[in-house]
Amino acid sequence: MGEGGRLARGVVVRRLLAVDQGPGSVSSLHVRVMAEAAGVTVRTVWRWLSEAREGRLGPAGRQDRFTLGDGLWAGLAGVGGNVAALHRRMTAGGSSSAVGVPSLGTLHRAVQRDLRAGRVLEVARPSRNRVEAGRYDRVLAELKLERAAEGLPVVDAAPAAPPGPGAGEDGEESTGPSRGGVRLFVPGARVVSTAEVAAVVEVVGHTVAARGIGCVFGEPGVGKTVAVQQALHLLPDRVPVWRAVVAVKPGLPQMRASLLEALGLAAGSLSHRAQPADRALGEALRRPGVLFLDDAQRLSPPLLDYLRLLWDEPGTAAALLLCGAGVERVIARAPALRSRVLTWHQVPELDQERLAETLAMFHDVWEGAEPADVGWADATVARGNFRTWAKITSHVYALSKRGRDVQVDRALMEQACARLGPYP
Structure with missing residues (x-):
């Protein structure tokens, strides 16, 4: 019997009770046949039958399952989503919204259950060395224009003096945005911690923590790069971020050179030597971190499969983040990589009501x-x-x-x- 035709618990129990109440009695063969039909173990069917004989025909519901009220959920957002920090506050008597304090494991399960059900943390920020959202926005406005090396997602694009000798695009004195940034051409613009940006921050944080592969997609201009750049900026300082530049219709040597350059390896001497370059990349990706490829829709299926082979190497500890308009359709043409993507997130248009x-x-x-x-x-x-x-x-x-x-x-x-x- 196929998986789609498996019998439900209620059907199994009723048929066994009918046999049990008839002229015969339930034998081990009866139980084994019904276990195979239901797709469960023989021991499970015996337990079902024992509970049914006691009058319990359905599964026993979990009693007193702990849930987080709005007050505790706001407290979790206030500590940057750190469940352990929230638990310490609760054990210290800082919360009176729940009767009794659950264990840390129970609290973790309750948070994960709410997140899977679609509940959103408005502030999804790591708690280490972080500041409140409003203060973060004010500081960005006060700082005006940041150096490219600092990697802020939104920059003040006021006209700057031409760079002097030796000050290139990525030099110390350059005032232009980084290649991964977004130029807005208006003084005083600042990052806004909207619910859409917070959702991207949460998705990126989970992908990096799980050392998986994530895909952030959406229509052109909806703010994908801005949101991802802020998410990367909010990662703890100990997590390295490698940004690779994706050329237009790159070949494998160009792709390999971009990855080597992003990871700080000798791109000039290794990019055309496949095996040494791949060994160097594999060794570098054993370090925890995140590799970010914007405009990843430019990659062909063979190049996406090359990324998949790098991430299939035993010991790979880095996360891979692919972002771009239409990147989800490109990944769909690379089934091997598509099956390995942990997180898919579509960035929507701006909220009309707000x-x-x-x-x-x-x-x-x-x-x-x-x-x-x-x-x-x-x-x-x-x-x-x-x-x-x-x-x-x-x-x-x-x-x-x-x-x-x-x-x-x-x-x-x-x-x-x-x-x-x-x-x-």
């Missing part, structure tokens, strides 16, 4: 803007696209600086949206 609030946190120019005007711009031009809203913000900022007390109203927003052309 759009005005999100924009006000994103840039001060939106403070006081009418939600109806913001909704008009989103419905006609932006359509929930983060990159389009960054462009609109840039033009609104420029228009608002033309004179004193310029109001960000419908007319000004129409001018800003008109500058985006027919393909915003």
Whole structure:
């Protein structure tokens, strides 16, 4: 009997009771046949029958299963999702929302059960050396433009002086964004810890902790790279992050060279020597860390299979994070890698209901803007696209600086949206 045709417990018990109450009695052969039909062990069927004879026809429910109320869930978010830290607070008498304090294992199971059911931690941040979301946003705004090496996901793109001699794209004096960053072309823009960004932070954190493979995908411009960059920035300092640049239609030598460069290996001497390069990569990936490939939709199925072979090496301790618009469709054409992806996460469009609030946190120019005007711009031009809203913000900022007390109203927003052309 196939798996789809296995008998349920209720059917098994009723048929055995019918035999038991008839002229004969239930034998070991009866039990063995029903165990095979139900896909369980003989001992399980005997236990079912014993409970049925005592009047219990269904499985015994778990009694007093511990659940986390809203207060405990908020406390868990406050300690960065650290269950052990929450348990220490509860044992110290810091929580009165539950009757009795469960064991640490019970608390872990309750949290995992709620996460699997779709409950979201609004602040998914490692607790070590971290700050509150509001303070984090304020500090980013105060810092203005960060050096590329610091890897912040959103940068202030105010015009900078041309770099002097010896200050290249990645040099100490360069003020441009890193190759993995996002240029927004507006001074004072800052990362906003929205629910969508928090979800990406949680997904990336789980993938890195599990040393698995993750795929972050979504439409172009919805903020995938911004969210992933923030998630990587929030990882503990002890976790190395390697960012590999994916070229347009790369071959295997170019792919190998990118990985070697990202991992700090001798790309020039190893990229065209397959076996030594693969051995060096395999050895480097034995260290816990995360390799991030943005625009991974450019990779062909053979190159994705090459990544799969690297991660199949015994002892690999690094996580792999693939991000891009349409990357999920490319991975689907590489079944061996697709079956090994631990986490799939689609980044949605901006939340319509909280759009005005999100924009006000994103840039001060939106403070006081009418939600109806913001909704008009989103419905006609932006359509929930983060990159389009960054462009609109840039033009609104420029228009608002033309004179004193310029109001960000419908007319000004129409001018800003008109500058985006027919393909915003």
